[in-house]
Every structure is written in structure tokens, then in C-alpha cells.
Ligand SMILES: Cc1cc2nc3c(=O)[nH]c(=O)nc-3n(C[C@H](O)[C@H](O)[C@H](O)COP(=O)(O)OP(=O)(O)OC[C@H]3O[C@@H](n4cnc5c(N)ncnc54)[C@H](O)[C@@H]3O)c2cc1C
């Protein structure tokens with residue numbers, strides 16, 4: 372019924388989104404302040420997120436951890452329990468308004484029931500969280516490594532616990548308030564609490580271009596809710612392969628730092644790819660690590676640099692030239708296209724999918 376009823380309005384998604392926000396902001400003007408200033412680009416963001424959640428979570432039990440984390444994370448938007456009813460009501464009204472006569476009361480009920488189950492899990496997650504909704508962090512260093520890439524360090528004002536390989540969300544408070552994007556710390560948790568980030572500015576990307584081109588030492592940013600499961604299993608004795616594209620190197624370096632603290636027995640191979648050699652922005656440090664730890668080897672590749680002295684081609688193809696890989700744990704991170712291509716190659720090489728963890732930076 373959920374899918375059937377959504378298909379009645381799907382074609383007019385943009386108008387449904389417009390109506391949904393108008394309904395919400397007219398009845399509760401205070402809610403407007405929770406959303407970014409410019410909503411044109413991401414008009415359908417929240418609406419799509421809720422519709423996808425409601426439709427894909429036929430078995431909410433399976434998504435319990437995800438929904439709890441999402442609810443916990445929503446605290447950074449200043450969402451409080453009362454907002455859930457307003458949003459759920461506006462969603463159903465917007466769909467009803469555009470579905471016309473084909474809409475039936477049974478659809479109202481189906482959406483209300485599914486939304487209530489999901490909202491309850493998100494609220495339970497938010498309620499159980501002992502952490503603050505977000506942390507303030509001071510920018511300690513900021514270094515441009517290429518026209519589009521910056522490496523910067525941040526000191527959270529309160530301790531922020533996370534695991535190597537996880538990501539957290541950032542608001543560039545001074546430049547793009549209320550816009551949050553996820554970034555992966557490039558270091559394992561340290562005693563001094565500092566976090567290093569590697570960010571590539573994507574064209575006119577709202578948050579990434581502010582972090583690369585505007586952020587200054589001394590600025591305060593907000594950080595929230597560590598999430599993700601691309602973490603090390605300390606019990607695994609298998610050798611490991613890390614495949615990173617561009618700033619996808621950040622979580623890989625975090626995992627490597629953790630390995631340097633205890634690994635004696637596992638061979639670790641890093642494949643680091645980018646379009647041009649200029650984009651291999653952290654090679655000096657990777658080479659330093661490889662020189663220091665005998666279990667670590669690094670292969671670099673450029674896809675669009677015909678005179679590059681290392682490997683040439685897409686990183687997925689480069690990985691396939693080495694191997695065999697069927698006894699290894701894999702960790703893959705980078706742009707959507709790079710991750711997709713690498714997963715396809717690994718499947719062709721018969722690497723069991725349970726041994727592959729990945730974070731895709733794009734759709
Ligand atoms: C789990 C996870 C971890 C991440 N970790 C990192 C990290 O450590 N470092 C890092 O640099 N990024 C990381 N990202 C990506 C980051 O979260 C943002 O998506 C990215 O910085 C773009 O945000 P933006 O606000 O600048 O762009 P938006 O304002 O969201 O998009 C602006 C424009 O850029 C276009 N665009 C979006 N993505 C791409 C793309 N890949 N290529 C070309 N154009 C694009 C959009 O279509 C849009 O027109 C991570 C993402 C995820 C999901």
C-alpha cells in the first residue's frame with residue numbers, strides 16, 4: 372500500500388516537497404530555523420529521506436541500529452520529540468493533496484502506522500544517547516595540499532569518542548550554518564583528542580568548498596554523531612587490503628594508525644588512486660609509514676596522468692593486476708563511481724562480500 376500510494380504522487384515529487392514544507396512552516400514557523408537557509412538545491416532531501424525510509428523498512432527490526440543512530444543524529448538539527456508528529460502529518464497531507472481522488476483512507480493509515488514505528492525507534496535512539504547533540508571544535512591547523520584539497524585538524528572542546536574508520540558529520544558553522552555533511556577522521560582516536568580531516572572541494576559544493584577554501588585556523592566548527600561500520604575486527608588474522616580513491620584515503624589512514632598500535636602478523640596492502648599525481652595529496656606520509664612498518668606496502672595509481680611513473684589506470688583495475696585476493700579482508704572508500712567499480716572487480720575476483728567493508732562518498 373505504501374508503494375502503491377507513493378506511485379500516485381511520485382511524478383509530482385517536487386511539488387509534493389514544496390507543499391510538505393509549506394504545510395510544516397505555516398503551522399509551525401519555528402521549524403523553519405532548523406533547516407538550511409538555501410533550500411532550493413535540497414528541497415526534496417528530507418521528504419525523500421522519509422519516503423525511502425518508510426518504504427524500504429518493511430522490517431524495522433532489521434534496521435533498528437540504523438534508525439536509532441539516525442534519531443540520535445537528528446539531535447544536531449535541534450529536532451525534539453514534538454516535531455515528529457508535525458512532520459508525519461505534513462507528509463501525509465502533502466501526498467493526499469497531490470494524489471487526487473485515488474487517495475483512500477487506508478493509505479492514510481498505512482503511512483501513519485509505518486511512520487509511527489520508524490519515529491518511535493528514532494526517538495528511542497535519541498533518548499538513550501548520553502552524548503551531547505553536537506560538539507564544538509576549534510580548527511588548529513589548515514593546509515591546502517592542492518587547489519581542491521585541504522587537510523585540517525580540529526580539537527573538540529569535549530571528548531568525542533569514535534572508532535577508527537568511522538565518519539562524523541560537520542557543520543562549517545561560520546560559513547554554512549545548518550548544513551551538515553559527513554567526513555571521516557584520518558586518524559585513530561588519540562589521547563590529545565585531535566581529529567584530522569581530508570576534504571576535497573567538489574565544484575560548487577556547499578560544505579566542502581567552505582571547508583577547503585574558507586576555513587581558517589581559530590574557526591569553530593560543529594561535529595556530530597560518529598557513525599559507520601568500516602572498522603577493524605581485531606580478531607581477524609587475515610591479511611588486509613585498503614583501496615582508497617582521493618580523499619577516500621582519510622578513513623584508510625585512520626585504520627592504518629590503529630593497526631600500527633597492535634599489528635605484528637598481518638600483511639597490509641594499500642592501493643591509493645587519483646586522477647593526477649597532484650591529487651595524491653598525502654603520498655609523503657603514506658611512504659613514511661611504509662618505510663617504518665615492514666608489514667605495510669603501498670601502490671599508487673593515476674587514471675588521467677599518462678606520464679605518471681607508478682601504476683596507471685582506474686584503481687579497481689590496478690587492484691585486479693595484483694593478488695590473488697580471496698583470503699583477504701577488504702576496505703574500500705572513495706567516490707561513488709570508484710567504490711562501485713571496485714566492488715564489481717572484487718566480485719569478479721570472487722572475493723566473498725562478507726570480507727568487504729566500504730564507505731561510498733557519493734550516491
Ligand atoms: C560516509 C561518508 C564519508 C565521507 N567522508 C569524506 C571525507 O573524508 N572527505 C571528503 O572530501 N568527503 C567525504 N565525504 C563526502 C562529503 O560528505 C560530501 O558529500 C562532499 O564533501 C560534498 O558536499 P558539498 O556540501 O560540498 O556538496 P553538495 O552541496 O552536497 O553538492 C554540490 C554539488 O556537487 C555535486 N556533487 C556532489 N558529489 C559529487 C561528486 N562526487 N563529484 C562531482 N560532483 C558532485 C552535486 O551534484 C551538487 O551539484 C563522505 C561522504 C560519506 C557518505
Ligand code: HEM
Nearest residue numbers: 405406407413416417420421424448450454455458489490
Ligand atoms: C521518520 C522520521 C524521519 C526520518 C526517517 C528522517 C530521515 C532523515 C535523513 C535520512 C536525513 C538526511 C538527509 C541527507 O542528508 O541527505 C534527514 C535530514 C533532516 N531531517 Fe529528518 N527524518 C525524520 C524526521 C525528522 C523530523 C521530525 C524533523 C524535524 C523537523 C527532521 C529534520 C531534519 C532536518 C532539518 C534535516 C536536514 C535537512 C537538510 O539538510 O536539508 N527530520 N532526515
